[in-house]
C-alpha cells in the first residue's frame with residue numbers, strides 16, 4: 001500500500017519562507033485527506049513542494065509505490081487549451097512523460113476517467129467552450145487518467161454547484177477505497193471535510209497547526225483561532241457531525 005509522510009517539509013519562494021517544518025503522520029492509500037487552512041496559509045505551496053516543483057528542506061516520503069511517477073496533481077488553475085476536445089486533452093494528459101504511441105489501454109483509461117467523473121458526454125466538446133465547473137471536472141480527469149497512486153487536488157470543488165461538489169467528493173471517497181489511492185484535497189468547506197474525509201491537515205501561516213482524523217482536527221476552538229469564526233459542531237439527526245457557523249469574529 002502506498003503511503004506519504006511529510007517530514008520537516010519547508011518551502012520558500014526566493015528568500016521568502018512559506019512553509020516551516022511541516023511534519024505529518026503517515027497517510028495511507030485508501031484514505032481521503034483534507035488539506036485545510038485560510039487563504040494564503042500555504043496549501044498550494046505544500047502541494048508544489050510535495051511534487052518537487054519548488055525548493056525547500058525536509059522530505060515528502062513516498063513508500064510502497066509501484067509506479068515510477070506515483071503522484072497525480074490537479075492545480076488550482078487548470079490550464080485550458082481551446083483547440084483540443086475534452087477527450088484529446090485527457091488523452092494528452094495520459095501520454096505525458098511517455099512515448100506518444102497511443103495504446104488501446106490508454107484509450108480505455110481516458111474513457112474510464114471521464115466515466116468516473118460523470119463527464120463522458122463532454123468528450124467531443126472543445127475544452128474552451130466549457131463552463132468553469134465542467135473545466136474543473138476535466139482537470140480532475142486529467143489528473144486521474146494517469147492512474148496515480150497518490151492524487152493531489154487543489155480546491156477541486158471550488159467551481160462546482162452543490163450537487164456536483166457532493167458528487168465529486170463521493171466519487172473521490174469511492175476511488176480511494178476501491179483503488180487504494182491516497183487522495184489529498186485542499187478544501188475550504190469544513191463541513192464537507194468533516195463529512196467526506198478521513199484525515200486532515202490544518203495549515204496557518206505556513207505552519208501545521210494540527211493533523212489526524214478530521215473530526216479531531218476541525219474543532220470549534222480551531223475554527224475560532226485559525227478561521228476567526230464562531231461555530232459549533234453538532235451531530236445531525238443521522239449522527240453525522242454538522243458544522244453550524246454563527247458569525248465571523
Ligand SMILES: Nc1ncnc2c1ncn2[C@@H]1O[C@H](COP(=O)(O)OP(=O)(O)OP(=O)(O)O)[C@@H](O)[C@H]1O
Pocket residue numbers: 013018037038039040041042043044045046076
Ligand atoms: N509563485 C510565488 N511567488 C512568491 N510567493 C508566492 C507564490 N505563490 C504563492 N506565494 C505566497 O505564498 C503564500 C502561500 O500561498 P498559497 O497559494 O500556497 O496559499 P493557499 O493556502 O493555497 O491559499 P488560497 O486558499 O488563497 O488558495 C502566500 O502568501 C502567497 O502570496
